[in-house]
Structure formats: C-alpha cells, structure tokens
Amino acid sequence: MGRALVSILGLLLLIALPLTAAFFLLERKPEGLAFRAVSFADLPGWDADDLSRTLPALHRSCDRILTFPMNRRIPGARIGGRARDWEAACQDILLVNDGPALRTVLQEHFQPLEVSASGEPMGVFTGYYETMLHGSEQKSERYHVPLYLRPPELVSVDLGTFRADLKGRRIAGEVKNGKLIPFADRAEITGGALKGRDLELLWVDDPVDAFFLHIQGSGRVQMPDGSLRMVGYHDQNG
The missing domain is CATH 2.40.240.50 (Barwin-like endoglucanases)
Structure with missing residues (x-):
C-alpha cells in the first residue's frame, strides 16, 4: 500500500452540492476535520497539469453515473451525494475531449476545499495498489x-462465536477424523x-x-x- 505525506491545501475537489447535502456532510464529518473553500488558483500546479490524462476515467465514471436513478447515492455517501448532484457536471464532462476544456468544466461545477485535521496543515493519505x-x-x-x-x-472459524474475549479473531484449517487441523x-x-x-x-x-x-x-x-x-x-x- 502506497503512502504519501502531502500538503493539505487543495486535496479535495467536491461537487457543489445543494445546501442540505452540504449540511449533511458537515454534520457527519469526523471530529477535528475542517473544510475551507479556496480558489482554483490556490491549487499547486492547477494551470500546468495535463488534465486530459484524466478524461478516460472521468468519461467512464460519468457514463456509469448517468445510468443511475437520480436519487441513488454515489459510493462514499458522506461526500458523494446522489446521482442528481452529478448530472450537470457529468453531461458537460462527456462533451469535452481536451485538457483546457476539461479545466473550464471543472472550474464551473466544482469547489476546491482546503482540508485540515485538528488544525494540522499536513496529513497522511493512503492509496491502494492494484497489481x-x-x-x-x-x-x-x-x-x-x-x-x-x-x-x-x-x-474458516470465527473464534468470537465461542468466546467473547476472542471476538475479531479467526483461524482456518481443515477437518480430518473429526478434528480441525492446520491447512x-x-x-x-x-x-x-x-x-x-x-x-x-x-x-x-x-x-x-x-x-x-x-x-x-x-x-x-x-x-x-x-x-x-x-x-x-x-x-x-x-
């Protein structure tokens, strides 16, 4: 699993949800986590990045999202919103085929947020490596x-079903002659x-x-x- 120490500034691009959805997000956020709206100019490298490289993934995601019922929650329910919240942005994203046009669309539909945790300006983000x-x-x-x-x-045996103090622990094996032995x-x-x-x-x-x-x-x-x-x-x- 990869891990990187990064500056908190400009880590999230969240869709501009309706006020009720935004309120839900703020009510459910982990203790100490704070968001502050900033401008795209505050994002390091925003104007220089080649956004065209993200288009294949964005197009696939939006193609999928636009097939959802409008009231369906997007995975990552705390910040994902519902399909209807992504409809306008996805429709515009699917119309662009180059980096500059995508940059314009993202600036129209999304709001960059500065994220901090208990006042700390640095944080650790984890990533999943798929081989x-x-x-x-x-x-x-x-x-x-x-x-x-x-x-x-x-x-597979869940030991917590036998003793409460073993909750969360498990063993695996195979049964031979009525006994569980190591696999x-x-x-x-x-x-x-x-x-x-x-x-x-x-x-x-x-x-x-x-x-x-x-x-x-x-x-x-x-x-x-x-x-x-x-x-x-x-x-x-x-």
Whole structure:
C-alpha cells in the first residue's frame, strides 16, 4: 500500500452540492476535520497539469453515473451525494475531449476545499495498489504459476462465536477424523499441495507478482488476447 505525506491545501475537489447535502456532510464529518473553500488558483500546479490524462476515467465514471436513478447515492455517501448532484457536471464532462476544456468544466461545477485535521496543515493519505499480472487459462512454459480457487475442504472459524474475549479473531484449517487441523501453509502449497485437483483459476508468468497479489487481495490479469480478468481475495489458509 502506497503512502504519501502531502500538503493539505487543495486535496479535495467536491461537487457543489445543494445546501442540505452540504449540511449533511458537515454534520457527519469526523471530529477535528475542517473544510475551507479556496480558489482554483490556490491549487499547486492547477494551470500546468495535463488534465486530459484524466478524461478516460472521468468519461467512464460519468457514463456509469448517468445510468443511475437520480436519487441513488454515489459510493462514499458522506461526500458523494446522489446521482442528481452529478448530472450537470457529468453531461458537460462527456462533451469535452481536451485538457483546457476539461479545466473550464471543472472550474464551473466544482469547489476546491482546503482540508485540515485538528488544525494540522499536513496529513497522511493512503492509496491502494492494484497489481497487474500477465496470465492465461492454460499452463505453458511462460505461464506456470497457478492462482488457486478456494479448496472446498478449507474451513474458516470465527473464534468470537465461542468466546467473547476472542471476538475479531479467526483461524482456518481443515477437518480430518473429526478434528480441525492446520491447512497446508504457503510453502506446502507452492510445493504442490493443491496440484492436480483442478483448482487452478489462472496461470501467471511471475511468482513475485503472484505473491504481491496475495498480499494486496485483488488485481488484474491481462490475458494473451489483451482482455483483463479481475481476481480477488476469497479466503486464507491460516
């Protein structure tokens, strides 16, 4: 997971919501978090940034948002508002195809906010890294590292259901002869503990990338024909 120490000034661009929605945001904000409206001129690099690079993502997002019922909440309910709050902005965003025009549209529809937490001018933002792998449905000399489906015998136990002081703790294993025993560990699985059971979801070409996929919990696999497969965490072996 990436992490960066950044200046709080100009970190958020929030749509100019109706007053009631803005009031809802302020009522629900975490304790100590403060917002102050600033101008776009206060955003470092605003006039120099190549905004055209954001257009593919903005177009995809707006295409999706405009299919929603107007009263539907946008994910991130505290600041996302509802689909109707994005309608005018998205309609204009979909009409532009270059950076300068996009800059004008954003300045018309959005309000930059200075964010501070308990008066602190600096903050830590976290980001999520989604690894990109290259893979195939068929094993080959290149694609030789398996990504496994969840073995059916794998059992996950929530210990909090047995004792209150163990709430939030869990173990995983498999049942043999009426007893829960540890499941195969990473080394055993890498060594072939699940081999030959038709549990291979995909085959990828890099064991290091597969390792980071296990750590992150989700990622994308580019197939030989260029298509992408999304893969995600299902369970763990211990």
